[in-house]
Amino acid sequence: MPVQAAQWTEFLSCPICYNEFDENVHKPISLGCSHTVCKTCLNKLHRKACPFDQTAINTDIDVLPVNFALLQLVGAQVPDHQSIKLSNLGENKHYEVAKKCVEDLALYLKPLSGGKGVASLNQSALSRPMQRKLVTLVNCQLVEEEGRVRAMRAARSLGERTVTELILQHQNPQQLSANLWAAVRARGCQFLGPAMQEEALKLVLLALEDGSALSRKVLVLFVVQRLEPRFPQASKTSIGHVVQLLYRASCFKVTKRDEDSSLMQLKEEFRSYEALRREHDAQIVHIAMEAGLRISPEQWSSLLYGDLAHKSHMQSIIDKLQSPESFAKSVQELTIVLQRTGDPANLNRLRPHLELLANIDPNPDAVSPTWEQLENAMVAVKTVVHGLVDFIQNYSRKGHETPQPQPNSKYKTSMCRDLRQQGGCPRGTNCTFAHSQEELEKYRLRNKKINATEVLKQRGKLFQVQTEFQMQKTMFPS
Numbered sequence: 001m002p003v004q005a006a007q008w009t010e011f012l013s014c015p016i017c018y019n020e021f022d023e024n025v026h027k028p029i030s031l032g033c034s035h036t037v038c039k040t041c042l043n044k045l046h047r048k049a050c051p052f053d054q055t056a057i058n059t060d061i062d063v064l065p066v067n068f069a070l071l072q073l074v075g076a077q078v079p080d081h082q083s084i085k086l087s088n089l090g091e092n093k094h095y096e097v098a099k100k101c102v103e104d105l106a107l108y109l110k111p112l113s114g115g116k117g118v119a120s121l122n123q124s125a126l127s128r129p130m131q132r133k134l135v136t137l138v139n140c141q142l143v144e145e146e147g148r149v150r151a152m153r154a155a156r157s158l159g160e161r162t163v164t165e166l167i168l169q170h171q172n173p174q175q176l177s178a179n180l181w182a183a184v185r186a187r188g189c190q191f192l193g194p195a196m197q198e199e200a201l202k203l204v205l206l207a208l209e210d211g212s213a214l215s216r217k218v219l220v221l222f223v224v225q226r227l228e229p230r231f232p233q234a235s236k237t238s239i240g241h242v243v244q245l246l247y248r249a250s251c252f253k254v255t256k257r258d259e260d261s262s263l264m265q266l267k268e269e270f271r272s273y274e275a276l277r278r279e280h281d282a283q284i285v286h287i288a289m290e291a292g293l294r295i296s297p298e299q300w301s302s303l304l305y306g307d308l309a310h311k312s313h314m315q316s317i318i319d320k321l322q323s324p325e326s327f328a329k330s331v332q333e334l335t336i337v338l339q340r341t342g343d344p345a346n347l348n349r350l351r352p353h354l355e356l357l358a359n360i361d362p363n364p365d366a367v368s369p370t371w372e373q374l375e376n377a378m379v380a381v382k383t384v385v386h387g388l389v390d391f392i393q394n395y396s397r398k399g400h401e402t403p404q405p406q407p408n409s410k411y412k413t414s415m416c417r418d419l420r421q422q423g424g425c426p427r428g429t430n431c432t433f434a435h436s437q438e439e440l441e442k443y444r445l446r447n448k449k450i451n452a453t454e455v456l457k458q459r460g461k462l463f464q465v466q467t468e469f470q471m472q473k474t475m476f477p478s
Helices: 039-043 068-074 089-109 128-138 145-169 173-186 194-208 216-227 236-248 273-290 297-305 311-321 324-341 347-358 371-394 417-422 437-475
Strands: 028-030 036-038 213-215 252-257 260-266
Touching (some): 028 039, 036 039, 068 089, 089 128, 089 371, 128 145, 128 371, 145 324, 145 347, 145 371, 173 273, 173 297, 194 216, 194 273, 194 297, 213 216, 216 236, 273 297, 273 311, 297 311, 347 371
Antiparallel strands (some): 028 036
16 A cells, blocks of 8 residues: 655655665665665565565666665765666766765755754745755656656656746846736726635625526626625726636636626536636736746735635646646746846856756656757756856845735725634734634725725815816817
8 A cells, every 4th residue: 555655845754664874774775666664664565566666676686776866865875876787887986976966956955944854944044945956956866767758747847836936036026026016907897805805706706606697797796796885996897807707717618698698607616715716816927928028926815805825726737737848938038037127147157957957758657768868958057057056145135035925905894704703813923814803894894995085186186187178168268
């Protein structure tokens, strides 16, 4: 029976016996399937197969090399050379260079603090997505053919994420937000702010979750009438644009009628809030990608939810929407960005390495690479990751600043449903809904002041126009 795999941050201990890896009893041995187990536990296996995914172990366990990339992270002594018998001397040389590149990259995972076998990487020079992808690469067994295929895919993934992070480092967050909402509006869609958008989506679900079929006009009117008491700014136009966003995401089954408006019915797979919201978020991310915008999971979480608690959710959507061609396109976008900034860090030197990584076939059934191709890929990924870290440490103004949620006048205009139903809210102070009557009144009062100010401004403009018109009538009577 397969064993449950450990969390990715627990890569410094054996996932079977939970002992931290060491150079004597619990030597880390990576398998072709990229799971790493201590040698003691491997020798106790009843079947010669990975205990996690049951992949057959084709090489003698005593022949498989120790994973020194991991061993060096627990403070163990790593020898300069490990004797591995490959087909010929040339293969040995390629293997040694590739292995050394992986070991050098693994140093970015060196834990700063943390419990036994668990790395605490909060202050790492690399972002969380980069760390996770690097852990995948470090656990690849380069001696095994399947391990080399996995290592090539891991290198490609690391390179792709590196390009994205370099583009993000050169972007202005305020300008990025404006460009995003402009792109959404250009497609006849709209985002009304985290709190109002969430309520609008829940009302669409309320109207259609039982399989009902409504015309667009009736659906929009229903949502507007329910929203108006809490969101006076709700209008048929704005809600119509939210419905259009769901329509673009193919959430509706549309039935056409002769000489009458079409009926819209929610597809069965989207009749829960989680499924509908995920498709909604994916559509906005897709619009951003079409517009050539690169937005980090933290920024997405801030923009769409008003908090930073939805990073993983947004990262999974971004990963799903990535295509094999998107890597090469990102390299071109980075080149354009560097031309605009003057490239003080000489990041253009990374382009050949990035193009090499972009040409790696990401298909799991790809042909096994030659030893020379493996060496070139490992050298390339080491070079680009070093280039990213150097840029962040020496040239970036942003560093690793935590993106702040954008101020939104529509926040906290209704009570938090989680607090009311479950007695607590997982979002805490980052929640876009009010947690007390005082907080609710405070934000409502602020919104009233903002609205009153806008009304006064509009009245002032109207009065000015009327005065000018009266003056013209006096000076030039008909």
